[in-house]
Amino acid sequence: MDPRSLIAEAEKLTKPQSGFFSFLSGSSSSYRLEEATDLYIQAANQYRLNKEFQNAGKQFVKAADLQKQLSNHNDVANHLIEAYKCFKAVSPAEAIDSLSQAIHIFLTQNGQFRRAANFTMDLAELYESINDTKSAVKSYEQAGDYFVTDHAEALSNKAYLKCADLSAVSGDYRKAIELYDNVIKNSLGNNLTKWNLKDYFFKTILCTLCMDDAIEASKRSAGYLNEEPSWESTREYKLVQEILEAIDQGDVQGFSDKVFEFDQFSKLDKLKTSLLLKIKNTVVEKDDDDLL
Numbered sequence: 424m425d426p427r428s429l430i431a432e433a434e435k436l437t438k439p440q441s442g443f444f445s446f447l448s449g450s451s452s453s454y455r456l457e458e459a460t461d462l463y464i465q466a467a468n469q470y471r472l473n474k475e476f477q478n479a480g481k482q483f484v485k486a487a488d489l490q491k492q493l494s495n496h497n498d499v500a501n502h503l504i505e506a507y508k509c510f511k512a513v514s515p516a517e518a519i520d521s522l523s524q525a526i527h528i529f530l531t532q533n534g535q536f537r538r539a540a541n542f543t544m545d546l547a548e549l550y551e552s553i554n555d556t557k558s559a560v561k562s563y564e565q566a567g568d569y570f571v572t573d574h575a576e577a578l579s580n581k582a583y584l585k586c587a588d589l590s591a592v593s594g595d596y597r598k599a600i601e602l603y604d605n606v607i608k609n610s611l612g613n614n615l616t617k618w619n620l621k622d623y624f625f626k627t628i629l630c631t632l633c634m635d636d637a638i639e640a641s642k643r644s645a646g647y648l649n650e651e652p653s654w655e656s657t658r659e660y661k662l663v664q665e666i667l668e669a670i671d672q673g674d675v676q677g678f679s680d681k682v683f684e685f686d687q688f689s690k691l692d693k694l695k696t697s698l699l700l701k702i703k704n705t706v707v708e709k710d711d712d713d714l715l
Contacts, residue, residue, distance in 0.1 A: 480509035
């Protein structure tokens with residue numbers, strides 16, 4: 424069936440009825456709105472089948488608007504989620520709008536914190552896709568908070584880590600450290616997450632060095648030894664000691680050599696590479712200039 428004819432039928436049903444016509448139809452306003460909702464959903468699914476995702480999303484939004492008039496909060500949220508799925512690939516701005524409204528309903532009307540948390544992770548990814556780092560950071564942190572409310576510690580750690588990594592990338596090292604510290608605290612003594620600690624320690628120390636605080640970085644590394652003695656046997660610990668030595672001596676070449684050597688055995692990801700580059704350019708080389 425042509426979705427346009429379904430939409431035309433739905434629009435007729437949403438027009439207010441009065442007098443004799445209302446008496447003839449014998450249908451209440453709410454019944455007509457429910458029927459119109461079904462027609463919009465049928466039209467949306469037809470558009471979806473035709474891969475016309477923009478049009479499909481718009482019909483789901485119309486269905487949500489009608490259900491809002493009927494105060495059917497659960498249905499409103501579900502239709503908005505379908506709209507988000509349709510808009511996701513073709514219109515991030517409309518996807519963000521639909522998803523944000525649905526999350527608000529999950530939190531304020533339904534108390535569905537797990538659904539809110541999961542979809543807030545999706546919202547953060549949408550913001551990342553349009554390079555809105557500030558909103559992405561905020562959404563990842565909110566997702567982490569919602570997961571905590573639902574006692575889902577592993578998922579909250581995942582959200583906080585995404586938030587910490589993005590904060591570090593954007594140069595908000597203090598925020599990144601605060602979040603890494605939170606994840607470290609949650610991971611200590613947990614056999615499932617214990618093996619990730621060296622990575623969290625390493626990133627926290629790199630962020631501290633990006634703030635040009637070698638003394639604090641050294642203190643942190645020593646403190647981590649008390650919390651997790653296996654830290655001393657890691658390649659990350661060894662590199663941290665070599666970096667601190669290079670900074671102390673203003674040895675740019677030594678710094679570069681040690682980082683290169685580490686990368687041969689343990690491939691550095693994009694984040695760590697950018698943090699190390701920042702340290703090289705602003706901390707090690709600065710000390711080298713002071714010697715001249």
